[in-house]
Every structure is written in structure tokens, then in C-alpha cells.
Amino acid sequence: MPRIITLLTDFGYNDWFVGVMKGVITSIAPESLIIDITHNIKPGDIRSAAFNLMVSYRFFPKGSIHVVVVDPGVGTARKAIVVQTEDMIFIGPDNGVLSWALESTDICRIIELQNPKWFLKNVSNTFHGRDIFAPVAAHIANGIDIQEFGPTVSDYFKLPFPEPTISNYNVTGEILLIDRFGNGITNITDSHLLRTKLEKYKFFANSKFVGRIQQSYGTVPAGKPLVLKGSTGFYEICVNSGSAASMFNLEPKSPVTALLD
Amino acid sequence: MPRIITLLTDFGYNDWFVGVMKGVITSIAPESLIIDITHNIKPGDIRSAAFNLMVSYRFFPKGSIHVVVVDPGVGTARKAIVVQTEDMIFIGPDNGVLSWALESTDICRIIELQNPKWFLKNVSNTFHGRDIFAPVAAHIANGIDIQEFGPTVSDYFKLPFPEPTISNYNVTGEILLIDRFGNGITNITDSHLLRTKLEKYKFFANSKFVGRIQQSYGTVPAGKPLVLKGSTGFYEICVNSGSAASMFNLEPKSPVTALLD
Amino acid sequence: MPRIITLLTDFGYNDWFVGVMKGVITSIAPESLIIDITHNIKPGDIRSAAFNLMVSYRFFPKGSIHVVVVDPGVGTARKAIVVQTEDMIFIGPDNGVLSWALESTDICRIIELQNPKWFLKNVSNTFHGRDIFAPVAAHIANGIDIQEFGPTVSDYFKLPFPEPTISNYNVTGEILLIDRFGNGITNITDSHLLRTKLEKYKFFANSKFVGRIQQSYGTVPAGKPLVLKGSTGFYEICVNSGSAASMFNLEPKSPVTALLD
Structure with missing residues (x-):
């Protein structure tokens, strides 16, 4: 091999x-x-x-x-x-x-x-x-x-990972990266949400309402926004057949919130 | 291997x-x-x-x-x-x-x-x-x-291929794809043209006159349009050392006609 | 292998x-x-x-x-x-x-x-x-x-390489290529400069003052221009964490001069 x-x-x-x-x-x-x-x-x-x-x-x-x-x-x-x-x-x-x-x-x-x-x-x-x-x-x-x-060293430089903050079950996070499709990958994972109430979260990006967590792009019409659990485990701000980055003016560090209904 | x-x-x-x-x-x-x-x-x-x-x-x-x-x-x-x-x-x-x-x-x-x-x-x-x-x-x-x-299935989904139409030896087709050079690849092949009269066809793209079939880019001056039989077998709307997509405002599905002189 | x-x-x-x-x-x-x-x-x-x-x-x-x-x-x-x-x-x-x-x-x-x-x-x-x-x-x-x-041939076509000219120790060259970072790679190498006086050269690109030869990007603040000996051996017009091509409006063949102080 x-x-x-x-x-x-x-x-x-x-x-x-x-x-x-x-x-x-x-x-x-x-x-x-x-x-x-x-x-x-x-x-x-x-x-x-x-x-x-x-x-x-x-x-x-x-x-x-x-x-x-x-x-x-x-x-x-x-x-x-x-x-x-x-x-x-x-x-x-x-x-x-x-x-x-x-x-x-x-x-x-x-x-x-x-x-x-x-x-x-x-x-x-x-x-x-x-x-x-x-x-x-x-x-x-x-x-x-x-x-x-070379010589052994004891540590390496750690870039701080931007962890979301949680208050009253509401999660305040941010965009980590915009991917090729214009999806906004957030820093929010299952570990920040109440697993039994996933359908109760309303997501906002740059203070604009995006939608709720869906199972696939196809659950909303083309051109409409949604939230998906991405393949990396991070939730993503998406638009079916479109660019969430354009629709919500997203860039790295744009604020994202998940509010429990 | x-x-x-x-x-x-x-x-x-x-x-x-x-x-x-x-x-x-x-x-x-x-x-x-x-x-x-x-x-x-x-x-x-x-x-x-x-x-x-x-x-x-x-x-x-x-x-x-x-x-x-x-x-x-x-x-x-x-x-x-x-x-x-x-x-x-x-x-x-x-x-x-x-x-x-x-x-x-x-x-x-x-x-x-x-x-x-x-x-x-x-x-x-x-x-x-x-x-x-x-x-x-x-x-x-x-x-x-x-x-x-998994299980054997009997068929697969067929995307309709846009075949040109022929009327009075005139061919009406369209652009399939714009390549990296700005060439407009049409859906017209030798099978749609009279092989003994290839030099008699005048090509139009988006209703604008392009030119006749040439043997290579170099047969027209730089910046001038021409028609070439592309390496895929489809005829292409081209500009020598330039972009036909820009000159003729081409995109996929733009209309192309080949009129017999 | x-x-x-x-x-x-x-x-x-x-x-x-x-x-x-x-x-x-x-x-x-x-x-x-x-x-x-x-x-x-x-x-x-x-x-x-x-x-x-x-x-x-x-x-x-x-x-x-x-x-x-x-x-x-x-x-x-x-x-x-x-x-x-x-x-x-x-x-x-x-x-x-x-x-x-x-x-x-x-x-x-x-x-x-x-x-x-x-x-x-x-x-x-x-x-x-x-x-x-x-x-x-x-x-x-x-x-x-x-x-x-095929047959042996005796020669091949030689594209003229743009050599800088030197007059009174001042070097007049040009940009060969803009790289992905916006660095302007010049045609000036150590062979055109006085090796013992490298720090005495002031570089100009498109007639604007760039700076002197530095050892690394980090020797000037972010956003500031400098001159570096590139990894190809050619000197480069650079901006630390920025694009020299944008700052100095560089493109291939833009004039570059190195004046001995």
C-alpha cells in the first residue's frame, strides 16, 4: 500500500x-x-x-x-x-x-x-x-x-475555535466558512441543541430568519432557504438550488442564532 | 494495471x-x-x-x-x-x-x-x-x-438530448456548452449536414452571422469568428484567439442555425 | 520507479x-x-x-x-x-x-x-x-x-527572453508574471545587481516607489510593499498580506527599475 x-x-x-x-x-x-x-x-x-x-x-x-x-x-x-x-x-x-x-x-x-x-x-x-x-x-x-x-517541542500554537454560546437554550454562533455552493457552515452542532426538540429551533443569519432544520435540500422549493445538518456535523445555512451566502450576505464570522420556539 | x-x-x-x-x-x-x-x-x-x-x-x-x-x-x-x-x-x-x-x-x-x-x-x-x-x-x-x-432495475432516467431539426437542408440547433476558451459547442454534427457541401453552410448564432466551416483557428485573423468541427465531433462557434461566447453573447441553449447557401 | x-x-x-x-x-x-x-x-x-x-x-x-x-x-x-x-x-x-x-x-x-x-x-x-x-x-x-x-530537426523556435538593461548600475526590467498572491515577478536577478550593495537598491514599479530588498514578508507591516528575492531567483514586487498587482497596477510587461542609491 x-x-x-x-x-x-x-x-x-x-x-x-x-x-x-x-x-x-x-x-x-x-x-x-x-x-x-x-x-x-x-x-x-x-x-x-x-x-x-x-x-x-x-x-x-x-x-x-x-x-x-x-x-x-x-x-x-x-x-x-x-x-x-x-x-x-x-x-x-x-x-x-x-x-x-x-x-x-x-x-x-x-x-x-x-x-x-x-x-x-x-x-x-x-x-x-x-x-x-x-x-x-x-x-x-x-x-x-x-x-x-529536529528537537522535540512540548506544544503547538492553538488557534481558538469559536464555540457558540448558549443561554436559555438559545444558541448564538457564527459562520465558519462559505462553501462552493454558497452554504454557510456554522459552528453549531448537535451538542449545542436539545436533541428531542430539533424541529423547534428557528435559525437566523445576520439577524434574518432562515428557517428550521430540514432533512434534505428537496424539502423546500428551489430558491428557498433552509437549515441542514451538514456532512461535517455542523449545521449549515442553505438555499435549495441557490446560494445562502448571497441571500443572507454571509461571510466567515457572520452571526447565526438558533432560537428555541 | x-x-x-x-x-x-x-x-x-x-x-x-x-x-x-x-x-x-x-x-x-x-x-x-x-x-x-x-x-x-x-x-x-x-x-x-x-x-x-x-x-x-x-x-x-x-x-x-x-x-x-x-x-x-x-x-x-x-x-x-x-x-x-x-x-x-x-x-x-x-x-x-x-x-x-x-x-x-x-x-x-x-x-x-x-x-x-x-x-x-x-x-x-x-x-x-x-x-x-x-x-x-x-x-x-x-x-x-x-x-x-442492491436490486437490479430495468431502466434509468434519460435526460432528453436536444437534437437539431432539419428543414430544406437548413439545420436549427443550439449551444450545448461554453468551454473554457469561450467556444460555443453546438449540437450539430456531420450527420446533420450534407457532407459534399460543407463549405456551403453559413452559421448563425443568436441570429448573428458567424462564418463558414474552417479547418483550423489560424485560417481567419485573430479576433475573427469562424466555425470549426470540434474535437468532440460537434461543430463549434469560435473566435480565433478570442471568446465566441463574449462576441455572440452565447450561453447554453442559445440558438444556432446552419443555412445551406 | x-x-x-x-x-x-x-x-x-x-x-x-x-x-x-x-x-x-x-x-x-x-x-x-x-x-x-x-x-x-x-x-x-x-x-x-x-x-x-x-x-x-x-x-x-x-x-x-x-x-x-x-x-x-x-x-x-x-x-x-x-x-x-x-x-x-x-x-x-x-x-x-x-x-x-x-x-x-x-x-x-x-x-x-x-x-x-x-x-x-x-x-x-x-x-x-x-x-x-x-x-x-x-x-x-x-x-x-x-x-x-519523425525526422530530426536542427533547431526549435526561441521566444526572446526579456533581459533587463543596465546603465550606471541602474537596472531597467519588467514584470514577467503575476502570481496567485498578486506578486509581480520581475526579470531581475542577482546577476544584474551589485551583490555587495543589495540594500542600496530602490525598486520602482510602474514608476511608483515600492521599497528595498527585504528578507521576508514579515519585515514590513501588513499591507506595506516590499521587494523579495523570489523562490525562482527573480526579484518580486510584493505586498505583505496583500496584492502588489493591485497596489501598483501591475501586469506582465509593466516596467520595473532598480536604482542604486
Whole structure:
């Protein structure tokens, strides 16, 4: 079975950046299997990258190596780390991109990437994806112990996860991310709602009434808004065959409330 | 030889959706080879997905598994099917996305996907690409007989293909799809034209004169319109080094006529 | 070790073009490993494709096959060529797309693609990526000698590389390419500057003052412009956490000067 290396970056699809990372990986670990999560994270949007990783890593085989390069601090003193958990390896800058995924894992070791022996020969100040993260991932795929890459560190930078607040059974949350369909993914899950009264909640986004929780898009007419439990477990503000982001003017951090009837 | 699984969706490139499908497939069938057709089908655009599949599936090796997830009815009562033809396997919602490709195949069996044994454990109501279609494709790549997935059904939903009409040798058709270059792909093929008089046809799009059939872009100056027999066999409204969609205000279903001089 | 085939095209991500090329390659050479450089080259932008290839090819393993299809002259008399260098194989139309990469290689042989035995059966006039370049790349991956594809030719079309001019130690250059982050990549390298006085250069773009050479984005506040030595070796006009292209209205060929203080 090939060793999986996933890539999640803000490098986009217009340039050679991702292709070159794959060239570097394949030069070192030709039998690894590289899978793109996405490369269209908004430049420098650590929060969006953290979310994408959090909701996707667990669908990959045990032993997968997850490389995240959303790295506005590249070339500064920010650390680069590799984190070994019970099931996976995570690699990236220590700026929080890994942290939402790591919260639900059992961490075994955290190593700071310091040993240039495992990097490309000339490390640039602007493209550690190519010069550090890609070769390190490839060497791990080849079986190099992560201890080789540098010293153990005791902790990693944790990006605060925006938890909803609950008062009188009413939930006040926010939009985490707008997806490709214009769905507004909220930070509200089943754990914040009364499970026996799910049909009693009225959802509001940007103070406008959206609707109640439905079972599928098709339960409301095309063009009408609804609330769905998304495939990530977070409730989503949706429009059947339309864009909730447009209808409710949603963006990350837009307020969402669920009021118990 | 690895088993090919192609993916054709409207999931876009901004989110984790496609990456997670690949994670699921690779977890089950690590030796399969996944190839993207495109993921930028306009959300819910069944017609465009049907066209993309129709013009691409035959270029893949015999035995390839083609997974199409353009599925606005996800979570409703619409069926999910797998279709075995003489050369290929097709998987998708039974909403017509497979139908234009299937028209030119010899169908052996149609199975409705019903047996949750082969799905992910918790099937969501919004992401059957991850929970049903990806694992089923992977199990087929592993050699599972499609009979395992559910009951045989006798037919599938056929999206009507817009055939041109012919009157007095004049052909009235329409635009099927605008491609990345702004070419307007029509539904007119050699079968609708008099083969010995191809140079006698004058093409009009949205009632504006385009030009006659040429052999290549380079036969007209840059910026000038022309008609080419496209690589799919359909005639295309083109502009050399430019966008016919912009020049003639084309979109899917825009009228196109070919008048015999 | 699988044989690498890289793809660099202007086919975009909305259509089936790239997927079908991969289908053709995989049908002929199932064990090859296909890696995308990018497919979002602006339609027909030979200069941008030449740059992308020049800065990426060397990061792939020896023996890699680099296929470039940015081919506005498809179907005309322009030649299609395969170039064998000491380390790599390059395939594409002979319109200059390969030339900036080839300048830094040792060329062994140049062959014109003429022998239809190695093409798809029906070669279209508009999609040589599918009908000629993909199958030829796959046959090379299978070990076919490039001599089989056609006659040796003595030279290839060279796209002039825009070299900066130097006068009184002041350098006058231009923007080569805008990347995904809005960085303006110039044609100025260390070879044009006095190495002991790098901090003495003031950079101007479109006649507006940008700043001096810095070591990383983080050395200036967010939103402020700076100059960085990019990961390709070319100096770049940048804005920390912002778009230099927007701030300085940059596009390819915009003038850039570096004045010695």
C-alpha cells in the first residue's frame, strides 16, 4: 500500500507551486501517493485551512501524512513542525493551521523542523512548501523517523475555535466558512441543541430568519432557504438550488442564532 | 494495471469535498488510480455533467469506473445507480447525468445502490459522494460484484438530448456548452449536414452571422469568428484567439442555425 | 520507479480536456505517474507557459517527460516537437513554450512529431493535446525511442527572453508574471545587481516607489510593499498580506527599475 501524502495550501491553481511540490516529493519518495485536499484557501486564511483539515483528515488511511502550507509568516521566526498522532502525521507552519485537527487526536510527539539535512539544498525565504515541507513529507513517507528533523517541542500554537454560546437554550454562533455552493457552515452542532426538540429551533443569519432544520435540500422549493445538518456535523445555512451566502450576505464570522420556539 | 476511477462533480476546487472522496476511495482500494474529469460543473448543472461524461468516458481504459456526482436531489427519494456496460462501469444519481454517455453503450446491468453494507457507516443527507458513491466505486475496483449493492432495475432516467431539426437542408440547433476558451459547442454534427457541401453552410448564432466551416483557428485573423468541427465531433462557434461566447453573447441553449447557401 | 509525465496547459479546470489527456496516457502507459503543473495558463499565453516550465522542470526526477500544450496555432503548419535533453524529455508545439526551459539544458536531439502510427487514430484539428501530445508522451514512458516519431530537426523556435538593461548600475526590467498572491515577478536577478550593495537598491514599479530588498514578508507591516528575492531567483514586487498587482497596477510587461542609491 502506497504511503499517502495530502496537500492543503493557499497556492492556488494558476501557478507552478503545487506541481513543483509534487516534483520534489516524487523525486524523493516516488512510490508515495499524493492527494490534493484543496489549494484554493484564500491567501493566508489560516482559519479556513484549519477547518478544511479538521473535517477531512480522518477520511484518509492510517499513516497518512497531511501537509498544510498556509504560511503568511514564511521566512520569519515562526516554527515549522511535524506532529505525530496515534493515526496520522501532520506537517506545517506552527501558526494554528494544524490545531483544529489536532484537538481531536492523541498526540505522540511534536518535532520542530530544524535539520537542513532533510531540506532542499538552498532554502528560499518564500517557498518552504517546496524547500522544507515537501521534502520532509517525502522522507517521512520513506520511513525516516521524525526525530531526525529536529528537537522535540512540548506544544503547538492553538488557534481558538469559536464555540457558540448558549443561554436559555438559545444558541448564538457564527459562520465558519462559505462553501462552493454558497452554504454557510456554522459552528453549531448537535451538542449545542436539545436533541428531542430539533424541529423547534428557528435559525437566523445576520439577524434574518432562515428557517428550521430540514432533512434534505428537496424539502423546500428551489430558491428557498433552509437549515441542514451538514456532512461535517455542523449545521449549515442553505438555499435549495441557490446560494445562502448571497441571500443572507454571509461571510466567515457572520452571526447565526438558533432560537428555541 | 491499476483500476481507473474517474471523478466528475460540481464540488469545485475550493473545499475539501473531492479530497475526502479520494481519501475514502484510497482507504478501501489503495491500488486504484483516480483521475479527475472536472469538478467545476456549475452547481446542479446535470446537462453540462452529462455532456462532459459523454465526450470523455471512451478515452479511458476498458474497465474504468466513472463516478459522476452532480446531485441536486441528494437526500431525497431519487435513486442512486451503478450501470455496467460492455466496457465500463458508471456510478451516479439516477437524474440523467449518466444518460447521454449510456446512449452509445451496450448496457449489461443496472443496479440500484441500496445495501448500506458497502457505504460509509453514517450516511449523511448531503454528501453521498463521500458516503455512498466513493466507497461503492472503491469496492468495485476491489472486484466486488455490483449485484451486491442492491436490486437490479430495468431502466434509468434519460435526460432528453436536444437534437437539431432539419428543414430544406437548413439545420436549427443550439449551444450545448461554453468551454473554457469561450467556444460555443453546438449540437450539430456531420450527420446533420450534407457532407459534399460543407463549405456551403453559413452559421448563425443568436441570429448573428458567424462564418463558414474552417479547418483550423489560424485560417481567419485573430479576433475573427469562424466555425470549426470540434474535437468532440460537434461543430463549434469560435473566435480565433478570442471568446465566441463574449462576441455572440452565447450561453447554453442559445440558438444556432446552419443555412445551406 | 514510475515514469513521470507532467502536464502544463491552458485547458483550464472547467472542462474534460485534461481528464481526457490523462485517460489517453493511462490507456497506453498505465504505470506512468501524471503530475499537473498548472492548467490555468491564460488561453494562448505562450510567455506565461514558458515561464512556468522554466521554473519548475528541474524539480522533477531525471527522465521526466514534460508535456506543454499552449497551442494557439493548433491545426496550422506549426511544428510539434519532442526534445531530448541530458536529463529530461520535453514535448509541445514549436511555438516557444519550451524554449525558456531549454535554454538552460544540454539538448541531445530534437524530433518533429510526424509519424501518425503513434497518434490517436483520428487526429482532430483542435485538440492535439489529446490526439498527439498525450499518446506520444505515453509511448515515450513505455520506452519507445523518440526517433520513431519523425525526422530530426536542427533547431526549435526561441521566444526572446526579456533581459533587463543596465546603465550606471541602474537596472531597467519588467514584470514577467503575476502570481496567485498578486506578486509581480520581475526579470531581475542577482546577476544584474551589485551583490555587495543589495540594500542600496530602490525598486520602482510602474514608476511608483515600492521599497528595498527585504528578507521576508514579515519585515514590513501588513499591507506595506516590499521587494523579495523570489523562490525562482527573480526579484518580486510584493505586498505583505496583500496584492502588489493591485497596489501598483501591475501586469506582465509593466516596467520595473532598480536604482542604486
